[in-house]
Every structure is written in structure tokens, then in C-alpha cells.
Amino acid sequence: AQSVTQPDIHITVSEGASLELRCNYSYGATPYLFWYVQSPGQGLQLLLKYFSGDTLVQGIKGFEAEFKRSQSSFNLRKPSVHWSDAAEYFCAVNNAGNMLTFGGGTRLMVKP
Amino acid sequence: DVKVTQSSRYLVKRTGEKVFLECVQDMDHENMFWYRQDPGLGLRLIYFSYDVKMKEKGDIPEGYSVSREKKERFSLILESASTNQTSMYLCASSPLAGRPDTQYFGPGTRLTVL
Numbered sequence A: 001a002q003s004v005t006q007p008d009i010h011i012t013v014s015e016g017a018s019l020e021l022r023c024n025y026s027y028g029a030t031p032y033l034f035w036y037v038q039s040p041g042q043g044l045q046l047l048l049k050y051f052s053g054d055t056l057v058q059g060i061k062g063f064e065a066e067f068k069r070s071q072s073s074f075n076l077r078k079p080s081v082h083w084s085d086a087a088e089y090f091c092a093v094n095n096a097g098n099m100l101t102f103g104g105g106t107r108l109m110v111k112p
Numbered sequence B: 001d002v003k004v005t006q007s008s009r010y011l012v013k014r015t016g017e018k019v020f021l022e023c024v025q026d027m028d029h030e031n032m033f034w035y036r037q038d039p040g041l042g043l044r045l046i047y048f049s050y051d052v053k054m055k056e057k058g059d060i061p062e063g064y065s066v067s068r069e070k071k072e073r074f075s076l077i078l079e080s081a082s083t084n085q086t087s088m089y090l091c092a093s094s095p096l097a098g099r100p101d102t103q104y105f106g107p108g109t110r111l112t113v114l
Helices: none
Strands: A003-005 A010-014 A019-021 A024-026 A032-038 A044-050 A056-058 A064-068 A073-078 A087-094 A100-102 A106-111 B004-006 B010-013 B019-025 B031-038 B042-051 B054-057 B065-070 B073-078 B087-094 B109-113
Touching (some): A044 A064, A100 B042
Antiparallel strands (some): A032 A044, A032 A087, A087 A106
């Protein structure tokens, strides 16, 4: 069965610092990978996705992620964090057909 | 823009009540999904539907049923609500059946069962 692990439940960074959120997946076939963000009281918004091609994908709000097949990872990065980036971030993998399997989420806090 | 709406943002019900959560999408998407979200567990799929009147069980269907009578509307039903169903419920939709694609989410319904 497929699974997604986000090892960090909480992360705190200072505003302007760089950010990396980790995501590891377990899935036998070529994965379709997603990062979503959830601001307080809101639904999930897609940040970026990887289906094929270039393993470094760019998303909205200055985020990027790199697919590394050898490490079964899809880590999310941002070079300079803004206070408005404080939210919960979810990594997800698409299994057969339509269904997504989500990681447990990483809550990001930003210090001024 | 795709819009997914859910009938209530907050809902408080009593144990044993029948609860309906409604979801509507306005982009003619084939797939619709119901998830529950609990701290530390991420989102877990309850049911999804790939067509009118069609449904598939997700990872945690016990205690829930669904209905999809029209393409744009997908309802989650708790036949007899229990306290362990207190959670955030998120609805989502995606364009085409059988194809991996972005899922678009509604704002969520926070259900409390007393």
C-alpha cells in the first residue's frame, strides 16, 4: 500500500530564512506528487505538482519542489519565507486513478 | 476558477442524530471526494464518486454513506452520529475519472458531535 511520510510535525523559521519541508513516499509505480497548503480555517490550495519531466517543479507563492526517485522524496523549498507562509502543508501522492494519499502534515510557524 | 462549496462551516449535532453534509462544485468535474481531517493524521478518504450514482469506498468508510444524484452535488451522510466522528470534513473535486489530476477543495465543515 502507498504511504506518505512528513517527518516534521512542526517547524519554526524566522522571516526571511530559507525553508525545506520533507516528504517521503512509498509507492511502487511512477508517482504523481502534490504539495497543498492550508491556511487557518481554509480548505487546501494546490502549491505545485509533479507528473513527469523536469524533476524540479515551480509552484505558486515562490515555492519549488524536487522529485528524487532514488530517495523516494519530494521536498518543498522556499528561499525566503514570509510571515504569510505560516500554515499547514500537506504532501500527497496519487495512487491508482483518482485517489490521493496524504501525509500527516507539517505546521509552519514564522517568527518575525 | 473552480469553486467547491460546502453547506456549513460549523455544525453541532447530538449523538445518534442523522447528519447531512452537502458539497457542490461548479466546474462539471466527474470526480468528487469526501475526506476527514484530524490532527497528525492528515486527510483520510471516506468515499469518492466518479459519476452520478457511482461511489467507491475510501480508507475509512465505516459509519458513513454518500449520495450523488446530480453531477455537481455530493452528499456525505452520517446515519447515526457518534462522538468519534467529531472532525473537520473536506470535500474535493477533480476533472476526469480515472486520471490523476489536481483536486480542488472546499473550505471544510467542522462537525462537533456531543
